[in-house]
Amino acid sequence: MSTGSVAAGAVHPEGVPGDRLLDDGIGQLLDRVNLRRHSASVLGALVVALSRDERLPAVVRASAKRTAKRCERESIVLPGLHFGQSGAVWALLDAAAALPDPKLMARAAKLAAEIPVASTNPDVCDGSAGAGLTLLHAWRITGDDQFLERAGECARRQDTAEGKYGFGHGIAGIAAFLLDYCLATGDQHCRIKAIRLADALCDAAMWDRTAARWPSGAGESIPLGGWCGDAAGVGSFLVRAWLATGDERYRKVADAAAAAVRADQWTMATASCHGVVENVEFLLDMAEATGDDRHRDWALKTVATLAWPDDDAALPVLVAALVRLVVPGTPRLWMPPLTSTS
Numbered sequence: 001m002s003t004g005s006v007a008a009g010a011v012h013p014e015g016v017p018g019d020r021l022l023d024d025g026i027g028q029l030l031d032r033v034n035l036r037r038h039s040a041s042v043l044g045a046l047v048v049a050l051s052r053d054e055r056l057p058a059v060v061r062a063s064a065k066r067t068a069k070r071c072e073r074e075s076i077v078l079p080g081l082h083f084g085q086s087g088a089v090w091a092l093l094d095a096a097a098a099l100p101d102p103k104l105m106a107r108a109a110k111l112a113a114e115i116p117v118a119s120t121n122p123d124v125c126d127g128s129a130g131a132g133l134t135l136l137h138a139w140r141i142t143g144d145d146q147f148l149e150r151a152g153e154c155a156r157r158q159d160t161a162e163g164k165y166g167f168g169h170g171i172a173g174i175a176a177f178l179l180d181y182c183l184a185t186g187d188q189h190c191r192i193k194a195i196r197l198a199d200a201l202c203d204a205a206m207w208d209r210t211a212a213r214w215p216s217g218a219g220e221s222i223p224l225g226g227w228c229g230d231a232a233g234v235g236s237f238l239v240r241a242w243l244a245t246g247d248e249r250y251r252k253v254a255d256a257a258a259a260a261v262r263a264d265q266w267t268m269a270t271a272s273c274h275g276v277v278e279n280v281e282f283l284l285d286m287a288e289a290t291g292d293d294r295h296r297d298w299a300l301k302t303v304a305t306l307a308w309p310d311d312d313a314a315l316p317v318l319v320a321a322l323v324r325l326v327v328p329g330t331p332r333l334w335m336p337p338l339t340s341t342s
Helices: 020-033 040-046 058-074 086-100 102-113 128-142 145-156 171-185 188-204 232-244 249-268 276-290 293-304 316-324
Strands: 204-209 211-213
Touching: 020 145, 020 211, 020 316, 040 058, 040 316, 058 086, 058 102, 086 102, 102 128, 102 145, 128 145, 128 232, 128 249, 145 171, 171 188, 171 232, 188 232, 188 249, 211 232, 211 249, 211 293, 232 249, 232 276, 249 276, 276 293, 276 316, 293 316
Parallel strands: none
Antiparallel strands: 204 211
């Protein structure tokens, strides 16, 4: 817990965990956001919370225009979803669709068309898998087949050789992109690759009774923590693989990943990549995909014990997670949808 954080449960002790906290989070974001200081994560969080506060449409519009202007000035466009331009483009597409704003949508679509499909890094955070997920999102938002074609270029360039296991920098994230592309197009080659990686991740799980965790990669023996490298990220892919294939092994291992996430929450900070917030998002994925309210209860209990982060990077992702708690069915930011083929 960082110095200066406030215990979330103390903000509105009489309120329901998640509901009243969301209003506090939006208030804090509005206090911190102005026309000179913003980020894609702040914009994304405010878009999903748009209907919650009457002040948000004007703030979203101003922040989106400023974000688009900043992106248009970039001389070098990097492909990554979290450490490149793809995340900002994703947020702009969502903002343009939610407002709705045709001129902003045209700017966002133009920026999406400029995302590079070739990268020496195949992962989600920095590389071509993140670009591919964003291009699929652009296709879903706009219906423009150029984005589906460019996502296909990303898919054909993916290296599925052995590597790190996690979502942000490893094969779980790459597999999630390949699976998402398969679901959008019916591409069986990508489906085979994604299933092969799902099987490899199940085989690599380190079991502790009913909990499953993962190390950095093959030959490693120490389980990592967080979405980018451990149970929350691997589980986020495996639950999607289960929905797409019906293979109960994937559900079983995803459920064990959720048990690990629940057990490990007490040792993690309030954050996204290496912290509790993406764990909450994964638990909400499990609740939505399986219909098992146990996962939602775990997410609620986790939120009730969180501390308000005192940095601009962690607060937006916490707000986005709170929106999903308050409004079930809200899509998870910067992730492929939960899609069942049954």
